[in-house]
């Protein structure tokens with residue numbers, strides 16, 4: 251796969267991305283969020299799952315100084331076209347393109363028809379995983395070569411399971427949310443420790459009160 255994927259995680263010390271009720275703003279501090287804007291700006295596309303959009307209503311733009319001439323594509327993995335027409339994403343298409351990407355099909359009509367959100371269909375080829383199909387179509391249709399994957403946990407797990415995450419940028423806040431918090435990574439369906447997905451740490455930096463850890467996929 252020619253598309254490179256960076257997974258961004260903003261978690262508590264115990265690896266939770268939200269409380270049980272789905273509250274996640276703001277786990278990390280302003281310094282970490284500033285770095286996230288810089289990292290968005292360095293990628294062709296920002297990618298999230300639809301549950302994250304429904305929970306947080308994010309805009310997912312890269313707000314840096316000086317402002318970008320062209321924003322990264324903002325892509326939502328959204329099998330059933332549930333992206334609300336009144337969401338910040340759908341309402342900010344003047345600022346940069348937004349794509350709702352489905353690996354299945356769409357309802358014949360939906361609220362997005364009245365917006366400028368683009369819709370892309372990415373049915374997997376025989377034997378191909380959904381994340382592979384999504385990246386293949388994003389590259390073919392939009393020329394996207396670098397993806398900044400911002401979760402949530404289910405989407406992160408599906409890209410990890412498919413072996414598609416090249417780097418992790420992990421921002422860890424000094425707080426604990428406990429078992430009832432939402433995990434940063436959903437199920438990986440591993441049977442043994444030998445099957446664990448391994449990464450090598452390539453950097454650790456304090457950012458305000460938080461810790462920013464950088465990892466690359468380890469082949470060994």
Ligand SMILES: NC(=O)c1ccc[n+]([C@@H]2O[C@H](COP(=O)([O-])OP(=O)(O)OC[C@H]3O[C@@H](n4cnc5c(N)ncnc54)[C@H](OP(=O)(O)O)[C@@H]3O)[C@@H](O)[C@H]2O)c1
Nearest residue numbers: 260272274299300301302327328329401402403404405408
């Ligand atoms: N702290 C942080 O940085 C951060 C970042 C992101 C999210 N969050 C939090 O995480 C929570 C949402 O995470 P989540 O794990 O519940 O959901 P998610 O990963 O954001 O979205 C999951 C949904 O995406 C759709 N989807 C489409 N293609 C998929 C694929 N290949 N793999 C997996 N899902 C796919 C599915 O819905 P359809 O079948 O309807 O398409 C699925 O239910 C929210 O509470 C949010 O606040 C926190």
